Amino acid sequence: MTPTVSAFGLSLHYGRTRALDEVSLRLTPGVTGLLGPNGAGKTTLLRVLATAAPADRGTFTVLGHDPSGAAGRREVRRRLGYLPQTPGLHPHFTAFEFVDYVAILKELTDRAARHREVRRVLDEVGLADVRARSVGKLSGGTRRRVALAAALVGEPAFLVLDEPTVGLDPEQRMRFRELIAGAGEGRTVLLSTHQTEDVAMLCHRVLVLADGTVRFDGTPAELAARAAGRVWSSAERAPGARAGWRTGTGGHRNLGDPPPGADLLEPTLEDGYLLTLDEAGTEVAA
Numbered sequence: 369m370t371p372t373v374s375a376f377g378l379s380l381h382y383g384r385t386r387a388l389d390e391v392s393l394r395l396t397p398g399v400t401g402l403l404g405p406n407g408a409g410k411t412t413l414l415r416v417l418a419t420a421a422p423a424d425r426g427t428f429t430v431l432g433h434d435p436s437g438a439a440g441r442r443e444v445r446r447r448l449g450y451l452p453q454t455p456g457l458h459p460h461f462t463a464f465e466f467v468d469y470v471a472i473l474k475e476l477t478d479r480a481a482r483h484r485e486v487r488r489v490l491d492e493v494g495l496a497d498v499r500a501r502s503v504g505k506l507s508g509g510t511r512r513r514v515a516l517a518a519a520l521v522g523e524p525a526f527l528v529l530d531e532p533t534v535g536l537d538p539e540q541r542m543r544f545r546e547l548i549a550g551a552g553e554g555r556t557v558l559l560s561t562h563q564t565e566d567v568a569m570l571c572h573r574v575l576v577l578a579d580g581t582v583r584f585d586g587t588p589a590e591l592a593a594r595a596a597g598r599v600w601s602s603a604e605r606a607p608g609a610r611a612g613w614r615t616g617t618g619g620h621r622n623l624g625d626p627p628p629g630a631d632l633l634e635p636t637l638e639d640g641y642l643l644t645l646d647e648a649g650t651e652v653a654a
């Protein structure tokens with residue numbers, strides 16, 4: 369399948385901090401999850417791909433358009449929807465006014481067509497009833513949906529979502545997952561998250577980033593399979609485990625190289641993720 373996004377050797381430094389180090393990737397339609405610990409470079413990568421920050425080195429294209437020049441950047445932005453980590457929603461705007469404002473920035477100049485599009489995206493995220501409410505008076509989860517509606521304006525082919533489910537209660541998180549799954553039908557979505565459940569439920573592909581480098585690129589099942597034969601239970605924390613924690617039933621779940629005769633467990637995506645970080649030399653939860 370022709371990739372929507374192709375990136376080669378993207379690097380970005382903040383002073384001496386190397387936030388991205390030679391990142392190459394290809395994104396195809398469907399939801400790709402981007403997992404990584406705090407400071408891994410996820411937001412930086414999303415900002416680069418959303419043309420909000422230029423890389424120091426490397427190139428990328430979105431549907432063949434190269435954003436390094438002004439004309440290409442405009443073409444990329446026309447095909448892009450971006451939900452940043454902290455969307456700057458003006459509290460005095462109504463939900464409609466905010467999304468309309470974003471639609472104007474996205475160059476939807478015909479007023480009637482633009483208003484139809486604003487109503488369409490607000491309906492898509494289930495906010496038809498709160499169109500006229502001030503953004504500042506909405507709950508955090510509803511506000512996040514307004515920001516998602518704004519990202520969906522103009523039917524972008526490439527949607528960049530930076531930790532959209534953080535801070536949501538379980539019901540809102542499920543609702544948001546449904547919206548993201550719907551958004552991922554027929555378009556390319558890159559979803560940064562700390563929630564391995566988001567990835568297990570939504571993603572056809574997952575990238576693991578640590579220290580600005582891609583440490584894994586494959587399917588969620590392949591990430592879980594990395595931990596096959598390397599997860600076991602024991603009454604006490606196993607001394608040789610790379611990581612381990614007490615489970616709700618009082619036993620311990622251990623990751624690493626099991627001792628002979630260990631009681632092996634079915635690996636999860638989270639097990640594969642934690643072992644990938646461990647192999648990358650990133651600190652794993654004790």
Ligand SMILES: Nc1ncnc2c1ncn2[C@@H]1O[C@H](COP(=O)(O)OP(=O)(O)OP(=O)(O)O)[C@@H](O)[C@H]1O
Pocket residue numbers: 382385386387404405406407408409410411412413
């Ligand atoms: N504006 C900035 N100035 C200086 N350093 C920065 C800046 N933004 C990010 N960094 C550094 O770049 C690295 C990558 O940060 P980034 O925010 O991309 O990581 P992240 O994976 O999104 O983290 P988190 O999960 O905590 O949001 C970190 O070391 C961070 O401290």
